[in-house]
Amino acid sequence: MMEITPQSKPFSFCIARETAPEAGRATRDRLAAEVAADFGPRDERAFALVARDAAGEWLGGVNGVIHWRWLYVAQFFVAEPWRKRGLGAALLAEAERLARETDCVGLYLDTFGPCALAFYQAQGFVLAGTIENFPPGAARTFLYRPLTPAI
Template sequence: MAELSLTLTGQPDAASLAQLGDNLSAFNAADVGPSGRAALAVLLHEGETLVAGLSGYTAWGWLYVQWLWVAESQRGQGLAGRMLAAAEAEARTRGCHGAYIDTFNPQALQVYQKAGYTAFGALPDFPRGRTRTFLSKPLA
């Protein structure tokens, strides 16, 4: 039997990361069934300029919002709520029953709570001086 070697790197190669992801996906699919993972994005442009956007994916009946950004000049106009609503509507058409998101920004936390998301967990000092809050919302 070959000896195991452990490698710690800050610059993993793409092939190793792809193999890691493929192996974990195969394990999860065998354990709980295929994820049905599909990308989802909502983009707002002013002319040719991107002024707001949401990016995430749906998998296992859930919408995960990974990134949500609004240009400073566009904030306070309800764009985040509009993008969330659009993503949630698409997630429902994909058969999703819930959505989740996280943030360490106090203003974003208020926006998400106003959109119907409820906190289910928190990591204090992530980053230092802030709390990273994890929120979910049923999509009934």
């Protein structure tokens, strides 16, 4: 048990590591309510875009969420034989169409790979920031692309 004295009123508490799936629910729900009060509801919607060949074989895809009028690309992957053939650009273009259809103001994502970073920048994404040594020996880079009104 720990004790602190904020404003001359001592009280006791304990901090525990909890592993049950519902352990973080109270924190998540209270934070979500406070953030929604300040910035509006998150209104989060998941999406998945999948590229398949004529035989139905999976070639690549994009998964993520739309919230606060931004489309977040959480996972983006193109099978090795289909890289550098335009499929990745086509998937991002479809993500942009989805973003526009849902009244988003931009897209954002993060990556660990230098090749992926160059690809995203070639697609018009702008560097937002980098965390060095995350994962160890590499860097995690955050990028975004604001959407201008369609002409």
